[in-house]
Amino acid sequence: MRIFLPMDSAAKSLGAEEVAAALRAAAPEAEIVRTGTRGMIWLEPLVEIEMDGVRHGFGPATPDDVAAILDGTSTKALGPVEDLDWMRRQSRLTFARVGVIDPLSLTDYQAHGGLAGLRRALGMSGQAIVDEVKTSGLRGRGGAGFPTGIKWQTVHDADAPRKYIVCNADEGDSGTFADRMLMEGDPFTLIEGMAIAGIGVGATQGYVYLRSEYPDAIAVMTRAVEIARAAGLLGADVLGSGKAFDMEIRKGAGAYVCGEETSLLNSLEGKRGVVRAKPPLPALEGFLGRPTVVNNVISLATVPVIFEKGAQHYAEFGLGRSRGTVTLQIAGNVARGGMFETAFGITLGEVVNDLGGGTRSGRPVKAVQVGGPLGAYMPVTKFDTPLGYEEFDAAGGLIGHAGLTVFDDTTDMLGMARFAMEFCAVESCGKCTPCRIGAVRGVETIDRIAEGDPAALPLLADLCETMQDGSLCALGGFTPFPVMSAVTQFPDDFARQKEAAE
Amino acid sequence: MQPAASTFSDDDLHALVNAHARREGPLLPMLHDIQDRFGHIPETAHEPICNALNISRAELHGVISFYHDFRKAPAGRHVLKVCRAESCQSVGANAVADAVLARLGLEWHGTTANGAVTIEPVYCLGLCACAPAAMMDDRVIGRVDAAKLDRILAEAGA
Ligand SMILES: Cc1cc2nc3c(=O)[nH]c(=O)nc-3n(C[C@H](O)[C@H](O)[C@H](O)COP(=O)(O)O)c2cc1C
Ligand code: SF4
Ligand code: FES
Numbered sequence: 001m002r003i004f005l006p007m008d009s010a011a012k013s014l015g016a017e018e019v020a021a022a023l024r025a026a027a028p029e030a031e032i033v034r035t036g037t038r039g040m041i042w043l044e045p046l047v048e049i050e051m052d053g054v055r056h057g058f059g060p061a062t063p064d065d066v067a068a069i070l071d072g073t074s075t076k077a078l079g080p081v082e083d084l085d086w087m088r089r090q091s092r093l094t095f096a097r098v099g100v101i102d103p104l105s106l107t108d109y110q111a112h113g114g115l116a117g118l119r120r121a122l123g124m125s126g127q128a129i130v131d132e133v134k135t136s137g138l139r140g141r142g143g144a145g146f147p148t149g150i151k152w153q154t155v156h157d158a159d160a161p162r163k164y165i166v167c168n169a170d171e172g173d174s175g176t177f178a179d180r181m182l183m184e185g186d187p188f189t190l191i192e193g194m195a196i197a198g199i200g201v202g203a204t205q206g207y208v209y210l211r212s213e214y215p216d217a218i219a220v221m222t223r224a225v226e227i228a229r230a231a232g233l234l235g236a237d238v239l240g241s242g243k244a245f246d247m248e249i250r251k252g253a254g255a256y257v258c259g260e261e262t263s264l265l266n267s268l269e270g271k272r273g274v275v276r277a278k279p280p281l282p283a284l285e286g287f288l289g290r291p292t293v294v295n296n297v298i299s300l301a302t303v304p305v306i307f308e309k310g311a312q313h314y315a316e317f318g319l320g321r322s323r324g325t326v327t328l329q330i331a332g333n334v335a336r337g338g339m340f341e342t343a344f345g346i347t348l349g350e351v352v353n354d355l356g357g358g359t360r361s362g363r364p365v366k367a368v369q370v371g372g373p374l375g376a377y378m379p380v381t382k383f384d385t386p387l388g389y390e391e392f393d394a395a396g397g398l399i400g401h402a403g404l405t406v407f408d409d410t411t412d413m414l415g416m417a418r419f420a421m422e423f424c425a426v427e428s429c430g431k432c433t434p435c436r437i438g439a440v441r442g443v444e445t446i447d448r449i450a451e452g453d454p455a456a457l458p459l460l461a462d463l464c465e466t467m468q469d470g471s472l473c474a475l476g477g478f479t480p481f482p483v484m485s486a487v488t489q490f491p492d493d494f495a496r497q498k499e500a501a502e
Numbered sequence: 503m504q505p506a507a508s509t510f511s512d513d514d515l516h517a518l519v520n521a522h523a524r525r526e527g528p529l530l531p532m533l534h535d536i537q538d539r540f541g542h543i544p545e546t547a548h549e550p551i552c553n554a555l556n557i558s559r560a561e562l563h564g565v566i567s568f569y570h571d572f573r574k575a576p577a578g579r580h581v582l583k584v585c586r587a588e589s590c591q592s593v594g595a596n597a598v599a600d601a602v603l604a605r606l607g608l609e610w611h612g613t614t615a616n617g618a619v620t621i622e623p624v625y626c627l628g629l630c631a632c633a634p635a636a637m638m639d640d641r642v643i644g645r646v647d648a649a650k651l652d653r654i655l656a657e658a659g660a
Pocket of ligand 1: 139141143144145146148168169170171173174201232256258259260261262294295296297299300404473474475
């Protein structure tokens with residue numbers, strides 16, 4: 001008998017290790033394969049048992065459920081996992097293998113299409129590789145949505161003795177976990193994507209800057225790099241091609257701002273993680289002053305499937321200038337939280353109500369924060385906004401890393417606005433005054449509003465304008481999004497406090 | 503588990519520093535290793551690091567103080583991190599944090615009198631779909647409530 005059980009940290013955090021121990025005790029002869037998560041976090045720990053070659057799910061499982069799961073009487077039986085609505089409705093390109101394979105088995109990886117993309121790329125010129133990425137329409141999934149192929153072109157064209165591929169795995173945004181899930185569930189995809197990037201632009205060394213808050217992901221990635229090197233996928237002679245590419249995992253040190261690419265590069269160099277002014281672009285003067293591709297985990301991990309299936313296949317998914325798939329992370333106060341990969345174009349309301357099933361508390365939705373701590377609070381009246389970079393921009397929001405945090409009607413939006421300012425103050429790199437001092441003033445000003453000072457609201461708007469205009473990076477520059485969206489979309493939460501104090 | 507910080511030799515320290523000195527961007531891996539081994543970045547480590555990397559003490563201090571992770575003094579035997587970020591707040595993280603701090607009689611970054619547990623805020627553990635979240639040392643905990651944390655704190659001896 002083959003049993004599959006995630007070792008993803010979300011599954012672990014809900015008791016997967018205890019379930020694994022119970023399974024081992026009850027079925028010592030069974031083969032237990034540890035996988036990533038399918039992304040249905042509300043069903044974790046999700047046990048899958050192979051019957052006639054089809055994987056049947058049981059979840060959310062506890063150790064007490066194990067006996068019934070094994071003898072076929074469990075009330076937590078879900079049927080074939082691939083037939084579940086959540087799975088059938090997805091277009092899993094980047095996450096095709098996550099939750100399916102043993103993350104550290106290169107054999108499994110190749111049996112499911114792994115390395116086909118790199119093998120194809122190794123037969124192409126650097127320029128052809130860059131062109132393929134351009135044709136795919138892939139845009140950076142880390143937040144800014146910059147076309148990946150154009151960034152690669154700059155690095156490709158730069159003349160330098162040494163170039164780098166740096167993977168941004170700092171994933172600091174609340175409501176996001178796709179990078180973590182990918183690294184824990186299919187690390188070779190990221191390695192393969194970085195190798196293709198390196199071969200394409202002529203970089204021989206890669207670094208993954210991985211946040212220290214993710215010990216499980218660090219362990220899996222570190223092991224995967226060792227396995228890949230031993231198998232000749234990394235090193236002086238990548239898959240026997242004569243081309244060199246190697247990489248290393250580097251651990252962050254708990255600073256949110258180090259997700260900003262220039263701050264990240266400073267940190268990687270061993271400096272304070274302060275933001276650098278651009279230009280020069282990291283593509284020209286990046287790590288140690290050399291041309292450097294900095295890309296998000298999902299951007300790089302999507303590269304292998306683009307080369308495996310062809311750029312055109314990837315570009316056929318999507319909406320307008322947002323090509324391919326978006327890896328939605330549905331989080332917070334939501335009945336069905338998890339990761340859902342689908343073509344761009346699905347509406348916000350569909351995601352929250354239809355996929356997410358509304359709030360976990362059962363109360364009405366009040367707001368959804370899209371794009372992490374620098375993203376706007378979207379009210380229910382904006383639920384018809386389609387997920388697309390331009391569409392969200394037009395609605396006064398941003399997609400960012402595509403995390404959605406759902407809040408119910410008990411949420412105090414003044415409190416959330418205050419938190420946004422507090423977070424900015426804690427995490428500011430300190431380089432510019434509007435951010436460093438402004439965020440502290442922001443907290444004080446919101447406290448005055450809470451105390452019923454009517455003069456404080458216009459002050460807050462002024463302050464936000466100053467931060468927006470005078471900040472070097474999006475930490476100071478975008479914190480006004482959550483703050484001012486809360487003020488304009490939920491004015492009662494800012495007025496009610498006033499009355500209470502009168 | 504935080505390693506004991508009481509005894510270490512200069513040889514250990516130099517070995518750790520030298521192990522990284524020739525890497526590209528050696529300082530963060532070096533500091534992480536030193537902290538993993540000693541539980542904090544001891545003052546006595548500054549000179550060997552500065553010498554190995556040819557940087558000033560002021561520069562080194564600037565780096566250590568910039569990052570939330572690096573400690574100037576050892577933490578408790580265990581470190582409990584409780585997430586304070588938005589997704590966790592949407593399902594009651596503030597109340598959970600308040601309850602735990604009150605139970606321990608501590609402020610953030612405080613350590614219990616018996617040295618068992620240090621409590622720290624963290625901003626997202628990537629467990630936002632099963633929030634609120636916390637982490638005891640390297641062990642992740644999803645959908646926490648005050649009762650679950652009580653149990654985990656008791657196990658840790660707090
Ligand atoms: C304050 C701040 C934090 C950021 N955090 C991240 C992060 O955690 N991960 C990430 O990929 N990009 C982050 N970014 C965006 C990066 O600066 C950069 O745009 C990205 O890594 C480029 O990769 P991409 O083109 O593949 O998206 C952040 C930006 C800012 C301003
Ligand atoms: S906006 Fe804030 S975080 Fe960004 S560079 Fe300025 S001070 Fe640093
Ligand atoms: S916000 Fe708490 S784990 Fe992400």
